Amino acid sequence: MRVLVSGASGLLGLNFCLRFASEHTIDGIVHSHVLTDLPFTVQSEDLTEEKNARTLIECYKPDLLVHCAALADIDACEQDPDRARFLNAELPGWLAEECEQHSVKMVHISTDAVFDGTQEGKYVETDATHPVSVYAQTKLAGEQAVRQVSYSAFIARVNFYGYSISGRHSLAEFFLRNLQAGKPMYGFTDMEFSPFYVLDLAETLMKGIEKDLHGIYHVTSPQSQSKYSFGVEIARKWGLNEELVSPRSVQEADFLTAPRSLNLALNPGKLEKALGIQLPSQQDGLDRFYEDYKDGLAQRIYNLNIE
Numbered sequence: 001m002r003v004l005v006s007g008a009s010g011l012l013g014l015n016f017c018l019r020f021a022s023e024h025t026i027d028g029i030v031h032s033h034v035l036t037d038l039p040f041t042v043q044s045e046d047l048t049e050e051k052n053a054r055t056l057i058e059c060y061k062p063d064l065l066v067h068c069a070a071l072a073d074i075d076a077c078e079q080d081p082d083r084a085r086f087l088n089a090e091l092p093g094w095l096a097e098e099c100e101q102h103s104v105k106m107v108h109i110s111t112d113a114v115f116d117g118t119q120e121g122k123y124v125e126t127d128a129t130h131p132v133s134v135y136a137q138t139k140l141a142g143e144q145a146v147r148q149v150s151y152s153a154f155i156a157r158v159n160f161y162g163y164s165i166s167g168r169h170s171l172a173e174f175f176l177r178n179l180q181a182g183k184p185m186y187g188f189t190d191m192e193f194s195p196f197y198v199l200d201l202a203e204t205l206m207k208g209i210e211k212d213l214h215g216i217y218h219v220t221s222p223q224s225q226s227k228y229s230f231g232v233e234i235a236r237k238w239g240l241n242e243e244l245v246s247p248r249s250v251q252e253a254d255f256l257t258a259p260r261s262l263n264l265a266l267n268p269g270k271l272e273k274a275l276g277i278q279l280p281s282q283q284d285g286l287d288r289f290y291e292d293y294k295d296g297l298a299q300r301i302y303n304l305n306i307e
Contacts, residue, residue, distance in 0.1 A: 013028065077134040088139050114131050
């Protein structure tokens with residue numbers, strides 16, 4: 001299968017490409033980075049230009065598009081809503097339209113942030129969305145743009161962690177690097193989420209592709225926890241000082257520009273039923289995250305050449 005991955009220098013895009021490069025022909029699309037020494041091809045394309053986005057499918061002729069590219073910095077979206085709207089809302093719609101015209105399967109990566117976090121318990125796909133930030137509003141608009149033109153698209157609402165080129169693209173890396181450096185930090189006790197290890201996410205997405213799933217699915221861990229407890233578990237897994245992670249309320253974080261939803265625990269039961277599997281638990285994911293670190297995956301990713 002020929003797979004086109006947008007946002008191939010990002011956390012999910014890169015890990016997806018690395019995971020499946022030996023099984024499929026993969027073309028990675030990047031914007032600001034040019035990656036080298038990789039087991040898949042990488043091309044630089046400016047997807048901020050509509051004509052470039054609309055010719056992407058015809059140019060690369062993939063069987064599958066995995067659309068990871070987005071403006072994912074929540075506070076940056078708040079500061080530049082026009083750019084957020086373009087990348088997160090308009091671009092996915094254009095790509096979905098081109099995929100439909102060329103009979104190409106599309107996986108669109110969305111977010112758990114489409115909910116306002118006021119509900120008790122876990123959100124399911126049929127719960128009402130109510131995004132509270134520009135990032136969340138534009139990502140929801142992206143979902144809607146894709147669904148308007150593509151019945152066959154697989155839309156995945158996600159929250160994930162793993163190893164990125166910069167070493168700063170996931171919450172897990174933030175905790176791990178500060179813990180290893182002996183630096184104190186804090187974790188929010190009043191923000192609940194369902195983080196999924198990125199390679200578990202990549203493999204689950206591929207299972208959904210193989211089953212030809214379409215529509216919206218929550219692709220997250222079946223368990224949830226606070227961001228504080230997540231940091232503490234990382235400290236314990238690595239045998240580091242968990243007391244460096246201090247509990248704090250998000251209400252005390254005056255440096256955050258955009259509003260955050262407090263409860264983003266998602267229920268992936270619809271996906272588990274569709275795939276006929278039980279998704280990895282929080283502990284399963286953290287164990288794999290740790291084992292991959294010991295096997296050198298993190299350092300291999302950090303050492304990738306970037307021109």
